[in-house]
Amino acid sequence: MKTSLLLSFHRITLILIVCFIFYVLWNLKGKTGGMRDQTLDYFFSRSFITRMDAAEVSWSHAANSRSRLAEALTGPSLMIEADIVLRGRDPKEPIMAHPPDTDSDITLREWLEGVKEYGKGIKLDFKSMEAVSTSLVLLQEVLTEPYRPVWINADIFSGPGGQIGPLEHHTFLSVVTHLPSHTVLSLGWTTGWTAGTDNPGYSWDMVHMMEKICRDLKHPVTFPVRAALLAxxxxxxxxxxxxxxxxxxxxxxxxxxxxxxxxxxxxREEFATSRIYFDLPDSLRARISSAQ
Structure with a gap:
């Protein structure tokens, strides 16, 4: 009798362990079978945020120089955004700059070396394809931590009011989809906004085209959207x-x-607070976070 009870206990324990593993794996994946965004898990596990609310994530922008990077690394922001272009002179290598700038006092390799000593997340913004492949090789070579939030951003479709041409989406995705599965792909539209005019929002065609090319991806995807167009x-x-x-x-x-x-x-009312990031001024982001 004791042997039978012991075997039953072991079976139940095994079943519970299997169910727990299945639950964990299920929660790591989205409905379409890919990895869900783990950015908030990373910040929450390190007590950088107090709850699983994407509005608590703060941002630094255009950290495209040594001084701006140092300011971002030592400041309160959790995510650091920077732009990458290929240097306009020899040696042709990825540097941190925003067009029309073609030079900088910091290369991508130096930038990544600086970042890896801190627990910040990063968002790398590409404005052209020429720097993408080399940059992603450097990224995987220098920043080897498996859980740090790494977002790769590009505008891959024309959006409302967009005047600048987007990156060719098939070419961009063919490169970035080889990144580790936890990497967040930030895929957006080129947009414009003019005061005093009737600015159009994101159309059904725009969102349908975007969803069509994202549905089979295995990475988490965030869609950068312009606040003035959301209404x-x-x-x-x-x-x-x-x-x-x-x-x-x-x-x-x-x-x-x-x-x-x-x-x-x-x-915020329609979705869980973990689904909407607000890359906005801190004062406004705080008001959004406190609004119930």
């Missing part, structure tokens, strides 16, 4: 976000854009 795009972006648990939104703004807090709150 006119609620139905479209809501539909897009509901297509997979791998998808999130990252709300950003131009310096002269005009929008209200009420334009953003419906998204």
């Amino acid at each position: 006119k795009s609620f139905s479209q972006l809501t539909w897009l976000l509901k297509q997979s648990d791998r998808y999130t939104l990252t709300v950003w703004t131009g310096h002269s854009d005009e929008f209200s807090l009420q334009d953003l709150l419906p998204y």
Whole structure:
């Protein structure tokens, strides 16, 4: 009898362990079978944020020089954004600069070496294809930690008011999809916004095209969307976000854009707070975080 009870206990224990492993694996994947975004898990596990709320994630921008990088690394921001171009003179190598700049006092390799000593997440923004392949080789060579948030950003479709040509999406994805599966692909649209005019929102065609090329990806995907265009795009972006648990939104703004807090709150009400990042001024981000 004791032997039988012991065997039954072992079977139940084994079943519970298998169920737990299945639960963990299921939660690491989105509805379409890929990896979900682990950015918040990383920051929460290190007590950088107090709850699984993407509005608690703060941002530094254009860390494209030694001084700006040092400021971002020692400051309170959790995510550091920087732009990458190929140097406009010899040696032709990836540097940190935003067009039309073609030179910088810091290369991508030096930038990554500086970042790896800190627990910050990074977002690398590509404006052209010529620097992508070399940069991603450097990224995997220098920044080898498996869990640090690494976001790779590019505009791959034309969006509302967009004047600058996007990167060719098939070419870009053919390169970045070889990155580790936890890497977040930040895939957006070129956009524009003009004061005093009727600026259009993201159309159904735009979100359908984006979802079509993202549905079979295995990486988590965040869609950078312009705050001033959200009020006119609620139905479209809501539909897009509901297509997979791998998808999130990252709300950003131009310096002269005009929008209200009420334009953003419906998204907080519709989705879990872990699904919408707010790459916005800290004062506004704090108001969003405290709004219930």
